[in-house]
Amino acid sequence: MSEPRVKSKDIEHFKEAIFEDIRPWGKFRSFPYKQAHSIKIITVNSGEAVSLQYHSKRSEFWVILDEGLEVTVGKRVWQPERNEEIFIPRNTPHRVRCLSQDSARIMEIWIGESDESDIVRLEDAYGRN
Numbered sequence: 001m002s003e004p005r006v007k008s009k010d011i012e013h014f015k016e017a018i019f020e021d022i023r024p025w026g027k028f029r030s031f032p033y034k035q036a037h038s039i040k041i042i043t044v045n046s047g048e049a050v051s052l053q054y055h056s057k058r059s060e061f062w063v064i065l066d067e068g069l070e071v072t073v074g075k076r077v078w079q080p081e082r083n084e085e086i087f088i089p090r091n092t093p094h095r096v097r098c099l100s101q102d103s104a105r106i107m108e109i110w111i112g113e114s115d116e117s118d119i120v121r122l123e124d125a126y127g128r129n
Helices: 007-017
Strands: 021-024 026-030 035-043 052-054 059-064 069-073 076-077 085-088 093-099 104-111 120-123
Touching: 007 059, 007 085, 007 104, 035 093, 059 069, 069 085
Parallel strands: none
Antiparallel strands: 021 026, 035 104, 052 093, 052 120, 059 085, 059 104, 069 076, 069 093
């Protein structure tokens, strides 16, 4: 699991509540859905990127579903592996960019009360504020 050095209480509570169970056929990971305000599958088209942004009311938990992405969290930039889990504390700049020839996806879980208006864009290729 990759995470920035900055930690917050809401992320710690979320992490503590993740449960993994080993079964004869494999395993499953259960996430604390009652702490989630939104659960999304985000698809980023080839060569595109979401804005560099942060949120003041929520932290985020991402699971990388496909290869070919570049992730920025704070000052760290890397190409995560498929199934990598990433915790993003509130007020931490972050972005996902698709480097592959095909679109790629992440699962995003919001931790904390929030809505779509809780986006502060620092950089945006589409001219949005």
